[in-house]
Amino acid sequence: MIVISRLRPDHGPALLAFEKRNRAYFAASVPDRGDDYxxxxxxxxxELLAEQSAGLHHFHLVEDGDGAVLGRVNLLDVAEGSAELGYRIAERAAGRGLATYAVRQVCALAASEYGLTTLRAATTLDNPASHAVLIRTGFEPTGEASFDGRPGRLYTLGLSAPPH
Incomplete structure (x- = not known):
């Protein structure tokens, strides 16, 4: 069973373990967070929990039935009905549709719980799995970008509120 939950104070140790365990895997496709992180x-x-409480971001963990962190899906820089989507899935859970499932779930929350109408996302061109997730979940390419000198693509998704 997969559970997507809003980030809480007690998630800290499991989230840190997830980030450490997957650091090299993530750094192969996205800029590394650095030792200071x-x-x-x-x-x-x-700080992130305080920013979430202030409504600036919405952070989510993707966990298995035992509470092990398998990924994260975040909505960052919330303003004027829009936010940037970011996600990462553990190496051991990659390639099984988990990212697509989790992104769909958080997109639904973005519209129904957070009142957002537009999501933005970006990925490097050398990350075909991330491009596939964004396309499968309805994002459309909108431009080019550069991430630490690596070429990338920008995406946008329009959200509609669920019927009442």
Whole structure:
């Protein structure tokens, strides 16, 4: 059973373990978070929770039935009905449709719970799996970008509110 839950204070240790365990895997397709991220993780976790409480971001963990973190799906920089979608799935869970499932679930939350109308996303061109997830979940390419010198693509998804 897969559970998608909003980030909480007690998620800190499991989230840190997830990030450490998958650091090299993630760095192969997205810019590395850097050593400072891991050194200051507890402080940063508290800061993110405060930003989430203020409505600036919506952070979600993807967990298995035992509470092990398999991924994250975040909505960042919430403003004027829009946010940027970001996600990462553990190496051991990749290639099984989990990213597509989790992104769909968080897109639904974005419209129904957070009142968002537009999501933006971006990925490097050398990450075909991420492009596939975005296309499968309805995102449309809207432009080109560069991430630490790596070429990338920008995407947008219009959301509609669920019927009442």
């Amino acid at each position: 891991f050194t200051r993780f507890g402080i940063r976790h508290d």
